[in-house]
Amino acid sequence: xxxxxxxxxxxxxxxxxxxxxxxxxxxxxxxxxxxxxxxxxxxxxxxxxxxxxxxxxxxxxxxxxxxxxxxxxxxxxxxxxxxxxxxxxxxxxxxxxxxxxxxxxxxxxxxxxx
Amino acid sequence: xxxxxxxxxxxxxxxxxxxxxxxxxxxxxxxxxxxxxxxxxxxxxxxxxxxxxxxxxxxxxxxxxxxxxxxxxxxxxxxxxxxxxxxxxxxxxxxxxxxxxxxxxxxxxxxxx
Numbered sequence: 001x002x003x004x005x006x007x008x009x010x011x012x013x014x015x016x017x018x019x020x021x022x023x024x025x026x027x028x029x030x031x032x033x034x035x036x037x038x039x040x041x042x043x044x045x046x047x048x049x050x051x052x053x054x055x056x057x058x059x060x061x062x063x064x065x066x067x068x069x070x071x072x073x074x075x076x077x078x079x080x081x082x083x084x085x086x087x088x089x090x091x092x093x094x095x096x097x098x099x100x101x102x103x104x105x106x107x108x109x110x111x112x113x114x
Numbered sequence: 115x116x117x118x119x120x121x122x123x124x125x126x127x128x129x130x131x132x133x134x135x136x137x138x139x140x141x142x143x144x145x146x147x148x149x150x151x152x153x154x155x156x157x158x159x160x161x162x163x164x165x166x167x168x169x170x171x172x173x174x175x176x177x178x179x180x181x182x183x184x185x186x187x188x189x190x191x192x193x194x195x196x197x198x199x200x201x202x203x204x205x206x207x208x209x210x211x212x213x214x215x216x217x218x219x220x221x222x223x224x225x226x227x
Contacts, residue, residue, distance in 0.1 A: 105157035
């Protein structure tokens, strides 16, 4: 199926640990995003990569480090996890260019920091 | 229930009624707007979009209205069905050519059979 795929779907970990979330899209898109959704369902952009190049960094703590090995993948590594990092993280993608503003989202990774 | 503590605006309708979900956007320079539907445990799904040079666009059972004068966007769902129950988000491209989709607060729609 053509889609934006994230793994894992659920991630439960202790404070202070380091964890990664992976994202892959097979839609042929060249721009990928990470969004964070808090407990009040508010969706906030974190990062955007275009062809492996960082485009948007929304003042996210530097404990969060995105990595894009190629334009189909955008992974998110989080160091020294804190309680406030608990949220649902969504990967999204699109193809840049006019008439291509629609974002396609993955199904989310629910991160719980204990 | 799930909505307790979420502080989301909520809309409760009867099956078959029409629903109107409203959204106020923040940036008068935004040139593109989009509505997403998010069901429990899933990612946001595209519903309909509209550019700033239009004031109305229709899809299947959905219509989006844009009022740039008051920076207001609405989503109308005709003949609402139980499967329409979800959280609905409006979003705007607030970055212009440096595309950045900024989401609104979300509205929880509950359809009663």
